[in-house]
Amino acid sequence: MHTRIRGAIPLLLLALVSTACGAADATGDVTREGSSIDPGDWEDVLAAADGTTLDLYMWGGSAEINRFVDEVYGPRLSGFGITLNRVPLADTADAVNAVLAELEAGRTSGGAVDLIWINGENFATMRQADALLSGWAEQLPNAALVDWTDPAIAFDAGRPVDGAESPWGSAQFQFVYDTARTDPTQLPRSYAELADWIVDNPGRFTYPAPPAFHGTRFVKQWFYELAGGPDPWVDGFDEDAYVQAAAPLWDLLDDLRPHLWRGGETYPNDIADLDRLFANGEVDLTFTQLPAGIGANVDAGTLPPTARPFVFDTGAIADHHYLAIPVNAGDPAAAMVFADLVLEPELQAAKLDPANGWGDGLAIAIDRLDDGQATTLDTIVRGLGDTAVDQDRLAEVRLPDSLGEHTQALEHDWNRFIRQRRPRS
């Protein structure tokens, strides 16, 4: 009977080994030359990209954005002989971790991830780990359409981009209310007014818990309003100054906690959760980051048709989102072709138009386009209608993002002072 047992174990091993051999064969063709691609020689890049598969790792939570990527960019990439493999992620940090794990395991070339849709902290993490190719973004042919002198593009959350990521689009923080429930004249137009509004409308407001992107943004803008605007917080990090300036914010958020949705006992995880609460009438405000408005959300049914975006008079943080190539990317040439492609004026225009499912802001400068291209963009902007804030208004209230250290400090302190601290006695 012992022999029987011994008989079973080799069988198990055999099964494992035989599958393992199959695996080695399957991954054999993935490993290819390192990332010595020079974006200055574009013909060379196109030649290297021909016949490859681009593994694009991006947050996959929006069916409309997914469709846009597959159906608008996909066929254009085929024209270059590139197959698009869009890898849908529940969280961009998954891609960051995948790359860092590969590097840790000594896989310095032929990595799984060719391109990541990224910004802010994930970018900072990868830069700190020296995990991104740099110096390529400003050499793309279409980089001429990007205003690299604009600090909003050249700095990502206060960190120099250094050509390690190429802009894809832009975003700006806006609030969303429902005309069917809320009289627009009653809306708060600053954080000071919002504080009163929350007290007057108990249980009708909440925000995603930082470090969820929209939650951090919401808290940071409040910090700006209480701490003398963005200017002191965009450059250096002075911990004492920050701690002193942030104290009134934590006091205020603590005081307001009982008036929040569910008494501030819990917060939505992310913007999708907050949109759901808003759409189901549990809260009266939600947020959006789309400069061209919420038309796509209304079309998709995630926001009611009567929802409208608006901004505070005291400002709205604007920033960009980017594409970055890991140092060990298997197909860096294909990644560069994609990063260049998305900057094509006609594709930037298509992305701006909510009718195509997105409504994302531009990454290129309008004054660098020819007249025909500029007119196309103008037509789209004019046609945005009620589901978007007037573009001039957005430009008026535009605020820069803070240095990444302030973002991290705010997230850390929010967690300590607001989420973890029990109600004051």
Next chain:
Amino acid sequence: MTAIDSRPTSSPAEVQGVGSGRRGSVRSVVVGTMLTLLLLPFVPLVLASLADGYFYPQVVPERWSTRAWAIVLDPDGRTWAALRDTVGIAVVVMIVSLVVAVPAGRVLGTRRFRGKRVIELLLLSPVLVPTIAVALGIHVVFLRLGLAGGVAGVVLVHLIPATPYVVLLSAGVFANAELELEAQARALGASWWQARRHVTLRLIAPGLAVAALFGFLISWGQYVLTLVIGGGRVVTLPILLFATASGGDAAVTAATALFHGLPAIVLLVATTRVLGGAGLATFGGAR
């Protein structure tokens, strides 16, 4: 006057029929209740997947739309490739775990030997240890071996949770099978192979089918292991589902969830029907 009394006088054959009918009706009530409890949670999903903006306080959507299904069932979309990969991986996991489980289950189910408890405990350990803890360590090893980011690595890692279940179920099947019939067949002149094929296999087939189904479904539902080892490159239905759910489009999420859930339910119901309870009856403790 009761319903029974109102029946016309029955012939013996009919009485028997009524009797089995009553047993049958009890059974169908039980089965019906179980199926209802199983399928009821899917009703809101079906509604949500067909709704165009499904918000409180609507009980039933006010506006309907096939938008979500058009996205999910789009021939050029990701769902079909994900379905193919999910089925492929699950079938291989099922077969490999069965190959391991049949001999292992026979020994564990029918023999008593030193260290059997230890082996059973070891078998259960992948079920007891949290998957994510194991997965991260395995990922590093697989990266070095070149197994990460591929279907083969995902199959291997799915075997970790699947094999113990299939082995233990298989042990239960063997424990309750009348394996003495094997010896009887041999005594009546059957060859070793004939006895295995015509007697043993017949005895264990229904139970093994259920064990195989378990192996299939465990692989079918894996998210964390697939995500970590597949590195996002192996896109199975759970990977698609989680990515979709993170976005908050309830209609598309519901349609994707149904697309992921329905084949499993269909398979389960079909197997239950084919086995007619015989398979489930073969389970029990080891003798």
